[in-house]
Amino acid sequence: MTSTARSEIPPDVRVGVIGVGQMGADHVARITERIKGARVSVVDDYxxxxxxxxxxxxxxxxxxxxxQELIAADDVDAVLIASPGRFHREQATAGIDAGKPVLCEKPLAMTPEDAYAVVEAEKQAGGAYVSLGFMRRFDREYAELKDALDAGELGEISVINCKHRNAHTLPGFDDTMMVHDSAVHEIDAISYFLGEAVTEVQTVLPVPGPRADDGQHDPMILMFRTASGRIITDELYVNTDSGYEVRTEVLGSAGIATIGMGIDRVTTQLSGGSWSGAIHPDFRPRFIDAYDAEVQAWVAAVADGSRVARRSATTWDGYLAAATCAAAEESLTAGRFVPVTTRPRP
Ligand SMILES: NC(=O)c1ccc[n+]([C@@H]2O[C@H](COP(=O)([O-])OP(=O)(O)OC[C@H]3O[C@@H](n4cnc5c(N)ncnc54)[C@H](O)[C@@H]3O)[C@@H](O)[C@H]2O)c1
Incomplete structure (x- = not known):
């Protein structure tokens, strides 16, 4: 095992990007065009x-x-993984073993067991190497809400209501993918906002809407309960035929805070009144600033030797998300609250 000492990091962090499809190519472009202190030195794709x-x-x-050659390369200081999720466990672990900081797109792994293996690999390496790409943590509204919650500005929090809407999903985007690819972002946001993990989850499946795909209950509602008894609802509606929006409403004893209701949203009120504006077609323009901030914070953490930025999701967050998704998936057929089972943090 080798390690990259802080003094060995050159002024411009040389990033190797694994998997340059949609997300990877976007990350290469952002590092090349907008991120300070880094450049892409090597790419790899299947x-x-x-x-x-x-x-x-x-x-x-x-x-x-x-x-494998990319991770070992002398001209790669840090590794960005944007391959499909089924490769993340092996590639992230290889990055850890090489002593290189890693920014891994979500998910950390496809199962809780595999995610836990990456947590253990970090433990063996003696520190945190992996930042996990839950970029909403770097969205301005999310960050402001998180700071307000941490400062106690909303008092005691009892309920959070989330909404997650897409214009369309690709064929084959079934109930399982709605949990693992869509709801997973709210699942991470719950522990980010509240600082406590989900203990049980139930999926609720209304009659599929008119645009639901085969194998898909759309809309779908998920309910989460945390250790302290807070309830979080997540309404997924992924074929709205309009655009992309995510909203979060936090109910606290000292006030209610809502994010995601900005100028990006357009709707027509059912009662006949109306307002108009612009709505993003998909997640990429909605979160472009969050992706930029996430990657910039990661590059800064690589450069200063801390490796994982303060707001970033960690391997432990990835493990908790994987365990919660597994319980939600079980609930799709069980039709009841399913406990989230987790192992102790190593
Ligand atoms: N954070 C987010 O909001 C967000 C959004 C979309 C996708 N993602 C995640 O990003 C990752 C990539 O998604 P995408 O939409 O770019 O997929 P994609 O299919 O567009 O791109 C994946 C690329 O990886 C390549 N590839 C496949 N196997 C590989 C391997 N073993 N090694 C190297 N390259 C390999 C493919 O050829 C392809 O070019 C996924 O984990 C996905 O969940 C995250």
């Missing part, structure tokens, strides 16, 4: 032509022969 095309847009970037 499809070599994809890697070559993306590398051509990043000055000084080369294509690796494999993701």
């Amino acid at each position: 499809v070599r032509e994809t890697a070559e095309k993306v590398a051509a847009g990043a000055p000084g970037c080369r294509v690796a022969d494999s993701w």
Whole structure:
């Protein structure tokens, strides 16, 4: 095992990006065009032509022969993983073992067991190496709400109501994917906001709406209960045919706070009144500033040797999210509250 000492990090952090499909290519472009103190030195993709095309847009970037070669490379100080989730456990663990900071897109792994293995790998390495890509933590509204909650401005919190809406999903986006790919962001936000984990979860499946895909209950409602008895609802509606929006409403003894109701939203009131504005077509423009802030904070943490930024989700957060998703998936068929079972933190 090697380690990258702080003094060895060059002024411009050299980032290797594994998987340059939609998210990976976006990250390469953001690092190249907008992030200070970093450049993309190496990319890897299962499809070599994809890697070559993306590398051509990043000055000084080369294509690796494999993701293993990328992680080991001398011209890679830190690794950004944007391959499909089923590879994250192995690739993140390899990054840890090489002593290189990792920014891993969510999920940390496909199962709680695999996620726990990455937590244990960090433990063995003697510190935190992995930042997990729950970028909403870096969204301005999310960060402001988190700071208000931490400062006690809303008093005692009893209920949080979340809404998660997409214009469309791709064919095959079934109930399981609604839990693992959509609700997972609210699942992480719950522990981010409240500082406590979910202890049980129930999915509630209304009659599928008119645009629900095969194998999909859309809308779907999830209910979470935390250790202290707080209740969180998450209403997923992923084929609205309009646009992308996520909202969070926190009910506290000293006030109610709502985020996601900004100028981005447009609706027509059912009663006949109306207002108008713009709505984002999908998650990328909605959260572009959050992705930028997340990657900038990661680069700063790599450069100063702390490796994981203060607001970032960690491997433990990834494990909790995986365990909560597993319980939610079980609830799809069990139709009742399912306990979230977790192992002790190593
Ligand atoms: N944070 C977010 O909001 C957010 C949003 C979308 C996707 N994601 C996550 O980002 C990751 C990538 O999603 P995407 O939408 O870009 O997928 P994608 O299919 O567009 O891109 C994945 C790329 O990885 C390549 N690839 C496949 N196996 C590989 C391997 N073993 N090693 C290297 N490259 C490999 C594929 O050829 C493809 O180019 C997923 O984990 C997804 O859940 C996160």
